[in-house]
Amino acid sequence: MEPLIVITEERLEALILSAIQKSKILQQPEKEKLPVNINADEARDLLQKTWGSPVSKSLFYKLSMVEMPKQKIGRRLVFNRSELINYAQSKIKKTGDPVSKSVMKSAKNKLNIKL
Numbered sequence: 827m828e829p830l831i832v833i834t835e836e837r838l839e840a841l842i843l844s845a846i847q848k849s850k851i852l853q854q855p856e857k858e859k860l861p862v863n864i865n866a867d868e869a870r871d872l873l874q875k876t877w878g879s880p881v882s883k884s885l886f887y888k889l890s891m892v893e894m895p896k897q898k899i900g901r902r903l904v905f906n907r908s909e910l911i912n913y914a915q916s917k918i919k920k921t922g923d924p925v926s927k928s929v930m931k932s933a934k935n936k937l938n939i940k941l
Contacts, residue, residue, distance in 0.1 A: 862907055863897075866890070869905040876914035 833841075864872065870886045890896055895909040 860907060863904045864907055864910075866903050866905070869894075869903075869910055872907070872910055873914050876911060877918065 866886070869890075870881055870883070873881045873886065890903060893913075895906060895913055897904045897906070
C-alpha cells in the first residue's frame with residue numbers, strides 16, 4: 827500500500843498551475859531562426875513576396891549586378907536578408923506620389939481613357 831499524502835488546497839492549486847505552465851512552455855514551438863545570408867534563389871523569392879509580383883530571373887540578375895546590396899563569395903552571390911528587405915521596400919512606389927500619377931495619366935492617355 828502506498829503512503830497517503832496530505833496537502834493543503836492552496837499548495838495543490840499551486841502545483842497544478844505550475845504543471846500547466848510547464849506544459850504550455852513545452853508545447854510552444856521554438857521560433858525558427860532564419861539565416862542572415864541567403865542565396866540568389868531565396869533572394870528572388872524574398873523580392874517576389876515583398877513586391878507581390880513575379881520577378882523574372884533576368885530582371886533579378888540585372889538588378890543584382892547594378893544596385894542590389896550583395897556580397898560575392900567566390901563565384902556565388904550572397905545577400906543579407908535585412909539589407910535586401912530594406913532595398914525591396916525602398917523600391918516600392920506609393921500610389922499617391924507624383925511619378926505614379928503621371929505614369930498612370932500617361933498610360934490612360936495612350937489607351938484613350940478619360941480620368
